[in-house]
Amino acid sequence: QALAYDRFVAICYPLHYMVIMNSRRCGLLILVSWIMSALHSLLQGLMMLRLSFCTDLEISHFFCELNHLVHLACSDTFLNEVVIYFAAVLLAGGPLAGILYSYCKIVSSIHAISSAQGKYKAFSTCASHLSVVSLFYCTSPGVYLSSAVTQNSHSTATASVMYSVVTPMLNPFICS
Numbered sequence: 001q002a003l004a005y006d007r008f009v010a011i012c013y014p015l016h017y018m019v020i021m022n023s024r025r026c027g028l029l030i031l032v033s034w035i036m037s038a039l040h041s042l043l044q045g046l047m048m049l050r051l052s053f054c055t056d057l058e059i060s061h062f063f064c065e066l067n068h069l070v071h072l073a074c075s076d077t078f079l080n081e082v083v084i085y086f087a088a089v090l091l092a093g094g095p096l097a098g099i100l101y102s103y104c105k106i107v108s109s110i111h112a113i114s115s116a117q118g119k120y121k122a123f124s125t126c127a128s129h130l131s132v133v134s135l136f137y138c139t140s141p142g143v144y145l146s147s148a149v150t151q152n153s154h155s156t157a158t159a160s161v162m163y164s165v166v167t168p169m170l171n172p173f174i175c176s
Helices: 002-012 014-020 023-049 066-071 078-112 116-146 154-175
Strands: none
Touching: 002 014, 002 023, 002 078, 002 116, 002 154, 023 066, 023 078, 066 078, 078 116, 116 154
């Protein structure tokens, strides 16, 4: 979301970029991101404490995917699943709406650029970010929606690696 906002300001308000994206605004974007992540982790951790687990369980992923871990519990997981899906809609849907809004504004600004070189430069600035956003938003829902159907799936593990490892690894390349 922060990168989409940065691209939005850079393309739609290029002459005001330094004023709008000052160090205070950037710090605030980072702080909000960290606080939301910490609060989400705390909520999910506290929700996991209320569950009881059977013995001799094996997790088929390289890390404990929250939804798969909840499905391994022996106790009632309805409340945990409701919180997981509500948080997913809120914490993934909100930023997705912001990203889509930003890129709608960016596309309308790109259409207003008269030179082909300017359009190409503006589009190339956004293409890498859009590809990573697409990678994240196409693989992460697959992990959570497929867990209701299958418990052990190689494709689910691959999708999990794509959105949790590959996407963050690509961020430095996008920003530079």
